[in-house]
Amino acid sequence: MLPTKSTFERIALNRVTFGARDTDVAAAKSMGWAAWVSEQLNAPAGDDPALDAHLKAQRMRITYRAPEPGIGKSWQAVDELRPLNYIYADTATLWNLAVNGNKTISPAERVRVLQEVASSYFIRNTHAKYQLREFMVDFWHNHFNIGAGQADHIDCMLPLYDRDVIRPNVLGNFRTLLEAVAKSAAMMFFLDNAESNKTQPNENFARELLELHTVSAAVYLGVSTISGGKGTAIGSNAPGYTDQDVIEASRALSGWTIEFGQRDTTGGHLPSTGNFVYNPAQHNTQAKSFLGIDLSGLTENMQQGRFVLDMAAYHPATADFICRKLAVRMFGDQPPESVITRAKTAWAANTQSPDQIKKVLQAMLLDGTEIGEGTTSKVRRPYERLVGLFRTTDMTVNASPFASDWVSGMDDGLFVWPEPNGRPDTSAFWLTSVATLGSWNVMINAPNTTTVVTTLTDQTPTTSLSTAALIADYWIGRMIGFQPESSTYNALVSYIAGAGGIMGALKANKAGQIEIGFRKLVALIAATEEFTYR
Amino acid sequence: MNFSRRLLLSGISASAFISTALPGVRVAFAADGSGDRDIMVVIYLRGGSDGLQMVSPAGDPNYIALRPTIRVPTTGSGAGFGLSSLGGVDFYMNPSAPELRDLFTSGKLAVVHATGVPNGNRSHFEAQDSQELGAAPGEIEPDDGWLTRHVLNLSEDRPLLGTVASGPSMPNALLGYTQGLAIPNAETFNVSGGNTNANLIRSITTGTSAYKMIARNTLDAVATVQDGLGSSANDSNVSYSGSVGNSLKSLARLIKMDVGLDVATVDHQGWDQHNNLLTEFATQAQDLSKSLAAFWADLKDYQSRLTVVTMTEFGRRIQENESEGTDHGSASYMMVLGGATKGGKIYGTWPGLAASQQRNGDLVVTTDYRHVLSEILVKRQGQAKITDVFPTLAYNPLGILN
Numbered sequence: 018m019l020p021t022k023s024t025f026e027r028i029a030l031n032r033v034t035f036g037a038r039d040t041d042v043a044a045a046k047s048m049g050w051a052a053w054v055s056e057q058l059n060a061p062a063g064d065d066p067a068l069d070a071h072l073k074a075q076r077m078r079i080t081y082r083a084p085e086p087g088i089g090k091s092w093q094a095v096d097e098l099r100p101l102n103y104i105y106a107d108t109a110t111l112w113n114l115a116v117n118g119n120k121t122i123s124p125a126e127r128v129r130v131l132q133e134v135a136s137s138y139f140i141r142n143t144h145a146k147y148q149l150r151e152f153m154v155d156f157w158h159n160h161f162n163i164g165a166g167q168a169d170h171i172d173c174m175l176p177l178y179d180r181d182v183i184r185p186n187v188l189g190n191f192r193t194l195l196e197a198v199a200k201s202a203a204m205m206f207f208l209d210n211a212e213s214n215k216t217q218p219n220e221n222f223a224r225e226l227l228e229l230h231t232v233s234a235a236v237y238l239g240v241s242t243i244s245g246g247k248g249t250a251i252g253s254n255a256p257g258y259t260d261q262d263v264i265e266a267s268r269a270l271s272g273w274t275i276e277f278g279q280r281d282t283t284g285g286h287l288p289s290t291g292n293f294v295y296n297p298a299q300h301n302t303q304a305k306s307f308l309g310i311d312l313s314g315l316t317e318n319m320q321q322g323r324f325v326l327d328m329a330a331y332h333p334a335t336a337d338f339i340c341r342k343l344a345v346r347m348f349g350d351q352p353p354e355s356v357i358t359r360a361k362t363a364w365a366a367n368t369q370s371p372d373q374i375k376k377v378l379q380a381m382l383l384d385g386t387e388i389g390e391g392t393t394s395k396v397r398r399p400y401e402r403l404v405g406l407f408r409t410t411d412m413t414v415n416a417s418p419f420a421s422d423w424v425s426g427m428d429d430g431l432f433v434w435p436e437p438n439g440r441p442d443t444s445a446f447w448l449t450s451v452a453t454l455g456s457w458n459v460m461i462n463a464p465n466t467t468t469v470v471t472t473l474t475d476q477t478p479t480t481s482l483s484t485a486a487l488i489a490d491y492w493i494g495r496m497i498g499f500q501p502e503s504s505t506y507n508a509l510v511s512y513i514a515g516a517g518g519i520m521g522a523l524k525a526n527k528a529g530q531i532e533i534g535f536r537k538l539v540a541l542i543a544a545t546e547e548f549t550y551r
Numbered sequence: 552m553n554f555s556r557r558l559l560l561s562g563i564s565a566s567a568f569i570s571t572a573l574p575g576v577r578v579a580f581a582a583d584g585s586g587d588r589d590i591m592v593v594i595y596l597r598g599g600s601d602g603l604q605m606v607s608p609a610g611d612p613n614y615i616a617l618r619p620t621i622r623v624p625t626t627g628s629g630a631g632f633g634l635s636s637l638g639g640v641d642f643y644m645n646p647s648a649p650e651l652r653d654l655f656t657s658g659k660l661a662v663v664h665a666t667g668v669p670n671g672n673r674s675h676f677e678a679q680d681s682q683e684l685g686a687a688p689g690e691i692e693p694d695d696g697w698l699t700r701h702v703l704n705l706s707e708d709r710p711l712l713g714t715v716a717s718g719p720s721m722p723n724a725l726l727g728y729t730q731g732l733a734i735p736n737a738e739t740f741n742v743s744g745g746n747t748n749a750n751l752i753r754s755i756t757t758g759t760s761a762y763k764m765i766a767r768n769t770l771d772a773v774a775t776v777q778d779g780l781g782s783s784a785n786d787s788n789v790s791y792s793g794s795v796g797n798s799l800k801s802l803a804r805l806i807k808m809d810v811g812l813d814v815a816t817v818d819h820q821g822w823d824q825h826n827n828l829l830t831e832f833a834t835q836a837q838d839l840s841k842s843l844a845a846f847w848a849d850l851k852d853y854q855s856r857l858t859v860v861t862m863t864e865f866g867r868r869i870q871e872n873e874s875e876g877t878d879h880g881s882a883s884y885m886m887v888l889g890g891a892t893k894g895g896k897i898y899g900t901w902p903g904l905a906a907s908q909q910r911n912g913d914l915v916v917t918t919d920y921r922h923v924l925s926e927i928l929v930k931r932q933g934q935a936k937i938t939d940v941f942p943t944l945a946y947n948p949l950g951i952l953n
Contacts, residue, residue, distance in 0.1 A: 018952050019707070069562075134594075185837075201796045209825045209826055209874060212826055212874045213873075213874070214874075216871045216873050217870075217872050217873045219825055219826070219872055219873070219874050220825075220872075220877070220878045220879070221823075221825045221878070224673070224674070224879070228674050228676070228677075229676075229934075234674055234676060235674065237674055237677060239672040239688070239880070239913075240670075240672055240673060240910070240911055241911075242670075251807075260672075260673055263673075278923070304858075312866060345669065371717065396762070426719060427719060428719040428720045428736060435821070436597075436820075437818055438675075438676055444761070445721075445726065446720065446721075448761055448762060448765045449720060449721050449731075449733045449765065450732040450733050450765065450768065450769040450772060451719050451720060451733040451734070451735055451736065452720075453762075453765050453766055453769045454740070454742065454769050454773065457742060457743070457748075457752055458743040459742045461742075461744060461748060462743050472932050502758065502759050504754075504755075505756070505757075508751070508754035508755045508757075509755060511754070512751055512754075517747070518671075522563065531760075537748075537751075539757055541751055541752065544755060544757070544766075545755050545756070546756065546760055546762045546763060549762050550762070
């Protein structure tokens with residue numbers, strides 16, 4: 018018999034991971050929730066050898082032909098099973114791909130970069146031991162969203178964005194993370210700051226820095242030539258920002274760029290390396306004040322830009338915005354205010370701490386019991402449903418050129434949301450015919466591809482094979498953990514017992530049919546309401 | 552829509568189907584509720600489409616001075632297509648949009664210039680929300696979309712496929728409307744494994760929660776669309792272009808199924824051209840132009856009751872930036888294509904481009920976007936209570952439509 022209700026640990030785990038497995042629930046129970054959180058937050062770097070080995074063992078085919086002769090292009094034909102080399106590649110290698118312009122490198126190599134980033138992301142989210150960290154990786158990637166497929170300079174630098182910019186900082190200090198993002202080649206080209214200049218700075222990055230990355234549209238006061246700020250110091254509560262502040266921020270941040278061969282101060286050119294550089298030749302010196310504070314005394318290199326980042330990162334509206342967003346990611350559309358309040362307090366008390374974000378998570382997850390209580394009302398987005406299916410059934414995911422495509426038709430493809438705002442994180446956005454139908458289909462199909470390895474028959478205890486109800490109980494227990502609504506439960510049992518179901522295949526003793534029958538069962542369980550909400 | 556056929560496909564009895572409906576929740580299965588209402592298609596140009604490039608005051612000396620690199624020329628290579636004048640200024644269609652010029656010339660397409668949110672702001676997401684929820688700045692934003700309020704007012708008995716977002720997600724204009732369906736591609740809108748799997752999923756999603764309702768609507772819609780694919784014609788030798796073309800092509804297919812579809816939305820992404828505008832705008836304009844013309848031709852039997860409108864969250868700064876692009880601005884343009892459109896004319900009030908006529912470097916909004924939308928709703932969609940849709944706007948049509 019299945020329990021009628023979920024447990025504290027299962028609810029809590031589902032709110033901060035890509036899916037609670039039975040083994041996760043048991044571990045959290047035995048060591049205690051606080052110890053589980055602590056282990057996750059204090060994981061030593063590199064301490065996931067199984068995941069690393071799995072990533073290193075990946076071989077993904079790449080095939081392309083040599084170019085036609087006489088069109089100014091030259092490269093060798095390739096047809097090989099290749100490891101995921103680009104996710105470990107250095108800046109020089111990736112930049113070389115970005116600027117080659119199809120002269121000596123096939124465009125298929127750039128496509129390959131994206132395929133590797135998406136595949137490794139899928140694999141990490143599914144198989145990482147430190148799931149809370151993956152949850153935060155996903156949160157920050159969406160917060161600082163970059164849409165691939167819009168320019169080679171963006172796509173080719175994505176491995177660095179994931180590996181060196183986002184991942185090292187997900188539990189660290191927000192101000193540090195913010196500057197790492199601001200200086201990254203991927204963001205620099207995505208929001209045009211790399212091409213901003215002295216005469217008329219490009220406002221794109223400065224605007225989204227304020228609106229999407231820090232203080233948020235909640236304190237945007239509209240088009241005006243007067244600053245919205247009456248700030249007195251960094252961290253003070255200026256009422257908000259206007260377009261004048263956006264313009265001043267864009268001036269302050271002009272000259273922050275990536276070396277791509279542009280003009281320097283001496284009339285020569287900077288090298289083309291893909292590295293961040295401050296180019297004084299393109300720094301606009303007209304910025305007078307930002308959020309009410311005088312900038313004119315800040316004359317050192319990058320000093321004005323850093324001051325803008327300080328003001329934005331330490332503004333109380335940023336704490337409000339991000340702490341609420343994080344709580345919504347965990348709890349759903351109406352997160353408990355008590356959790357948000359604690360998060361904001363921890364955020365403000367630790368703005369200078371190297372582990373500010375870790376402290377915020379501790380306050381949210383450990384200084385109260387909300388995380389394992391209440392109704393599960395967070396709709397899993399299609400990607401989370403698929404990864405949740407893989408995790409709760411111990412399927413093994415391998416690299417695939419199509420990893421991102423599995424969910425891209427549902428507006429949930431990896432690294433391809435086109436706008437800097439990231440995907441909406443509301444229930445209504447995912448309760449649509451597209452997300453619903455698309456999720457069902459990918460959960461039916463993906464386990465039958467060669468990318469995914471399933472061992473569902475072997476995992477089902479022989480003692481559970483005697484009746485349809487026992488089979489249902491075993492897999493519902495693994496994936497949901499409690500008894501679903503009776504009509505749903507009865508329909509699942511009927512499927513197992515009915516024509517084309519598992520009992521018939523077991524009776525006929527056809528191994529292939531049995532495994533396929535189980536795959537359909539777990540896809541159906543993943544299509545229930547009880548699985549769809551976490 | 553063939554009601555009995557759909558139930559047959561879904562594999563459950565009529566009584567079981569009806570009994571799942573909540574009191575007050577419309578499970579729509581009317582045969583064809585469209586009556587003589589137009590089919591309205593709302594195309595949203597996401598990112599802020601530059602009205603001074605699309606419908607360009609190309610000969611205006613201020614325009615020429617402020618856009619030295621990216622301007623649309625009036626003569627020579629890459630010249631715009633002369634359209635008509637407004638406020639004494641001649642306007643030119645972007646050279647990448649010859650099909651739109653043709654539709655304009657043939658009287659099917661009208662342009663409204665200097666439209667937008669009066670005193671709006673320059674945030675994409677704020678401006679889009681403001682428009683899609685149908686509020687003006689300073690007003691409290693409603694918690695539902697303007698199209699939601701419209702369709703809820705139209706009929707108690709909307710067809711299942713009456714309201715469709717032709718794309719991968721529902722726009723905020725339909726926020727709060729639980730009966731709307733997002734169908735990115737009619738051809739592939741099916742459950743893997745066909746009826747067997749569809750019926751299994753139906754059996755595990757009986758009930759009335761939000762998820763179960765959308766699950767059931769989806770399954771019903773799949774059955775209807777799959778049924779319709781067999782009996783409707785595919786596109787008739789017209790060439791759509793780009794992702795907006797894919798959306799319009801799929802939408803045309805659904806319309807030709809005669810399933811009561813009369814309100815549809817399409818998103819056209821990618822108009823935020825802060826740099827390299829000349830190249831990127833050309834691609835966008837070409838996709839839109841080719842696809843609108845293809846849609847119009849594809850639906851030749853429906854033209855008399857078809858109205859298409861384009862909108863965007865804002866225009867761009869009048870002066871180009873140093874990256875050969877334009878930053879966020881204020882007023883832009885809307886286009887209205889349809890059988891009842893009094894086209895071949897540019898509507899609105901031209902505010903001018905001189906420094907004294909600008910708003911912080913922007914084109915001033917002289918026509919509230921809601922005036923254009925409300926005229927369509929009242930004249931072509933039978934909206935009897937327009938104040939339910941736009942509560943703070945006095946109905947004041949521009950006379951674009953018959």
